[in-house]
Amino acid sequence: MDSQARPRALVADDEPALAADLAIRLGRIWPELDIATVVHDGPSAVEALTRLSPDLAFLDIQMPGLSGLEVAEKARVPHLVFVTAHDQYAVAAFEAAAVDYLLKPVSDMRLAQTVDRLKARFASGAPAIDLAALLQRLFKPVPARLSLIRASVGAETYLIDIGSVLYFRADDKYTAVQTVAREYLIRTPLKELLTQLDPERFWQIHRNTIVNAQAVASAHHELTGRVTLNLKGRAEKLPVSRAFSHRFRQM
16 A cells, blocks of 8 residues: 555444444544545445545445455455454454454453554554454364274185274374274375374374373383383383473473
């Protein structure tokens, strides 16, 4: 935005009285701000943002047609403030990413803080935030986790419940899957398995080993700093590399 130009804003709220009140108070707190338009639903907000290309937008999150979050994904705007009557929309994350939010009912003091923040961004020439990427990170679906491991032994195919796996170990061209009863070999690389396992339950402890944390009975700490794990139901001990030993400092 040209430093000499008046910043232009869009206000979108499905309650006309609240939208008008916000526009009036913005004009009083920030006289240099030009309210380009006021709209009351998501599709109208997308159309106005695309047509007018304002410098900033105040978007209500809950609107007919499209939510404020969906509007932000569909229409790029350099600086955006979410307005919401609810506080469960990852407001802390938006704030940390320098996207402000206003919680209804909006006080004049809180609105003035937002205006000061926006003025500082304009004055510093801060780049536009990639809202689409931010929203994808915040609201992306949780990836599906493995629940069964398929392992073939000769003509037989075994289905191994993930909860019964004690650990995975890279073994040449294969990955060994160890349960209390026996070992199976699969072709899925350890690195690929890591992306499919629940990280709260399965911990990498070595470049070639992933352990089921619930299968760990104890951790043995040597004076040299070396750590080995004792497992429930198995006699072997698993070495922990220094890169991952911090997980077991309290054990």
